[in-house]
Amino acid sequence: MQYQLIQNFLQLPGIIGFSLIPLDPDNSLEQACSVGLPEGQGSEQQFLLLQGIQQIISTTPASLEFCMFQFGSHQVELHKVESRAVLLVLSEGPLSSDYSKAVSELMQFIKADYSALVESIRGLRAEAEDKLSELSTPVPTARLGDVVAAMNSLNLVTSRYLGPQLVANHWRTFQEAPWLNKFSIDADGTVSVLEQDQQLSPEQLAEIRLWTQRFHQRCTRIIRDYDTLLEQALPAHYRQLLFGQ
16 A cells, blocks of 8 residues: 555656655654655755755744745655654646645655555665666667667657756756766757767667666656657657667
8 A cells, every 4th residue: 555655646747756854853864765856866966955954944943834945946845744754745847736635645644654654665666776777787789879869759759748958957867877978968858979870889778778767767757647658659669779678
């Protein structure tokens, strides 16, 4: 039940992720339990976010139950869960009409069984890490220009719902491996690179697929039925290049 509750919440349009932050001034950042928030390169941004949250918590009245503010392009909501923890919800873009009910249900479950929800979050994160590690195994090679064309085809579909600026931001957020710095992400989301005729090694293609998978995971949390849209609009040979399926 906890898994389904978390997944249903994360699948709401606009939701990026959430974090449970214990109200312990000594080690709350170390004990924060998050799901859906940026990993890898984004972990520094995540720490800065949580650090800023801790400062806000420490300077607000104990009676404050809710507050909301902007963090870059993200909207942050803080919901106090009794005296034990704070629920941080990170979103981007408009939220659905189901959001208020969903966050209320999540709050109720946190109050009823905080430990169970923490364990479920850790389980979901472990599953996600396993799936991403599968994408890191050696795969067949491909021509760099073909992969770039597939990425831009993916961008055309995604930009209809997120807009080009968010598409560009999402690619840059997960552009982690040093080799991926050769890819330029324009303001309109267009991906470009020199040496289009370069033949990629299996390891390089695996890194691009991992990058694409993380971009895909972010978009899935914002766009309803994103996978269905891609299946209908993204050519099959491009899906094979980017996702191996």
